[in-house]
Amino acid sequence: MKIQSTYPINDEVVNDLKKILEEYTIIESVEIHENDPSKKIYLGEKDNRTCRFCQKKHPQTSFKNVSHTVPEFLSNKSLLSYYECDVCNNYFSMFDSEFARILLPFNTFSSTKNKKNKTPKFNNGLEIFEDVNSIINIKNLPDNIIGDPNNIEFELETPTYIPNYVYRSLIKMGISVIGNDKINNYRSEIAWLMSLTSDTITESSMIFSLFPFARPTNKIRCIVLERKVNVSRNIPKTLMSLSYKNFSFQTFFPLHISENFETFFPHPHILPTPLDLYEELKDEKKMSLINLDGKIKEKGEEFKFSIKSI
Numbered sequence: 001m002k003i004q005s006t007y008p009i010n011d012e013v014v015n016d017l018k019k020i021l022e023e024y025t026i027i028e029s030v031e032i033h034e035n036d037p038s039k040k041i042y043l044g045e046k047d048n049r050t051c052r053f054c055q056k057k058h059p060q061t062s063f064k065n066v067s068h069t070v071p072e073f074l075s076n077k078s079l080l081s082y083y084e085c086d087v088c089n090n091y092f093s094m095f096d097s098e099f100a101r102i103l104l105p106f107n108t109f110s111s112t113k114n115k116k117n118k119t120p121k122f123n124n125g126l127e128i129f130e131d132v133n134s135i136i137n138i139k140n141l142p143d144n145i146i147g148d149p150n151n152i153e154f155e156l157e158t159p160t161y162i163p164n165y166v167y168r169s170l171i172k173m174g175i176s177v178i179g180n181d182k183i184n185n186y187r188s189e190i191a192w193l194m195s196l197t198s199d200t201i202t203e204s205s206m207i208f209s210l211f212p213f214a215r216p217t218n219k220i221r222c223i224v225l226e227r228k229v230n231v232s233r234n235i236p237k238t239l240m241s242l243s244y245k246n247f248s249f250q251t252f253f254p255l256h257i258s259e260n261f262e263t264f265f266p267h268p269h270i271l272p273t274p275l276d277l278y279e280e281l282k283d284e285k286k287m288s289l290i291n292l293d294g295k296i297k298e299k300g301e302e303f304k305f306s307i308k309s310i
């Protein structure tokens with residue numbers, strides 16, 4: 001595979017992509033311009049709506065809320081859904097708010113605009129935002145900063161979060177973008193999502209990748225991949241990846257009870273993001289595997305941040 005590009009391409013990633021496509025087909029790929037309410041796109045049809053999650057129609061349920069395929073706190077103001085009723089929308093907000101908690105320091109640092117079109121504030125009042133002249137403003141820096149004002153380093157802890165809800169928030173996004181022609185193949189995953197007491201038969205986890213020094217992208221992207229029929233090794237039927245700014249998340253849909261989960265590979269491939277393709281950034285990437293099995297609030301993760309003036 002040769003790629004024509006105006007910037008140096010990381011060949012390793014191109015080879016990885018080839019290997020992924022031997023085992024998976026990309027069934028959905030959506031791209032959303034961040035924080036752009038001007039061109040709204042709705043999935044589904046406005047008239048005769050049926051909620052794809054609870055399968056109810058009007059008047060058994062209502063469709064008054066604006067439902068977002070990818071949550072609004074990730075700066076999605078434009079890719080919306082007619083497939084989600086108000087009751088389900090309200091239920092999913094419980095999961096999305098936990099995902100927002102684990103992402104709080106990242107969204108603060110990357111000036112990701114939330115529902116109110118503001119950069120979220122950290123609990124100690126720390127606020128970082130880019131003004132109209134593209135200058136980064138910092139308010140209420142913590143007292144425990146190290147070093148000189150031109151090279152600030154400090155640690156922040158994400159608020160407590162429920163790992164299982166973070167997983168559910170990701171899977172809900174994946175299910176939201178799947179085309180209506182394929183959605184009935186996902187009824188068992190939807191049944192799992194709709195019941196808080198249902199468990200997954202394998203541990204759930206996500207790979208979180210971070211490109212700290214890259215220029216952030218202004219596109220939110222979500223892709224869903226399905227395993228090809230002739231694949232013999234035990235890998236997930238469905239993979240998904242979400243990326244925005246300098247961050248990406250990869251996970252797999254819950255396994256069906258009929259799947260063989262012995263010697264199971266939950267993350268058979270690392271799905272590349274557009275930032276991975278950029279040769280000069282290949283050493284900058286940091287990855288961590290986060291277990292998402294816990295059903296009660298867990299202590300937040302600690303992250304080190306540094307701000308350099310250039």
Ligand SMILES: [Zn+2]
Nearest residue numbers: 051054085088
């Ligand atoms: Zn519903």
